[in-house]
């Protein structure tokens with residue numbers, strides 16, 4: 487069994503090296519554009535370090551008439567919320583170097599969750615930072631589309647899974663869209 491901690495360290499190093507070479511843009515794939523209808527809530531995130539930047543995807547969602555929300559976390563025992571963000575509004579420094587909406591913003595129910603991650607595999611299992619925030623959000627919003635955003639170097643042959651892990655429906659990298667089949 488692969489050790490999750492060692493795997494996280496290995497993938498962080500690969501992601502950092504890829505990013506240091508000058509990261510390409512994540513271009514909105516047609517398969518995502520086809521899902522974006524006016525009035526949907528799409529959650530994005532503000533990248534930290536060498537994470538893939540979903541901003542072009544969030545812009546496409548705004549252009550399609552969707553509402554944008556960003557994750558907001560406090561302490562590990564409190565669930566993450568998705569708070570409304572109008573893309574001009576100021577962000578505030580949160581834990582772990584995160585930029586987050588003001589805690590007074592309205593909590594929204596997501597239709598599409600653009601999900602940061604450390605590693606993914608061909609089955610679209612996902613490994614995150616280990617706090618379980620997205621795993622808990624997926625359980626809270628089982629009807630939302632779970633779409634990972636990552637660099638292709640974050641793909642691994644297979645991931646150890648836990649009973650609570652819910653696979654992604656699709657993943658977007660700099661090489662395009664792949665979906666679960």
Ligand SMILES: Nc1nc2c(c(=O)[nH]1)N(C=O)[C@@H](CNc1ccc(C(=O)N[C@@H](CCC(=O)O)C(=O)O)cc1)CN2
Nearest residue numbers: 531532533534537557559582584602614615617619620
């Ligand atoms: N950009 C982004 N926003 C996000 C997440 C994320 O993964 N990426 N989250 C996904 O859950 C939530 C924040 N969760 C986090 C949970 C744990 C750690 C963490 O343990 N960080 C390590 C350092 C990691 C590193 O060096 O890269 C630490 O602080 O020790 C960070 C964020 C919500 N917002």
Ligand SMILES: Nc1ncnc2c1ncn2[C@@H]1O[C@H](COP(=O)(O)OP(=O)(O)OP(=O)(O)O)[C@@H](O)[C@H]1O
Nearest residue numbers: 612613614615616617618619620621622625648650
């Ligand atoms: N649906 C859930 N309900 C309650 N606790 C959960 C749920 N899902 C995960 N957890 C808790 O979250 C912790 C971290 O899980 P895991 O290592 O799979 O996180 P991750 O997928 O790497 O992180 P993240 O989802 O934050 O990106 C686990 O200890 C688990 O107990």
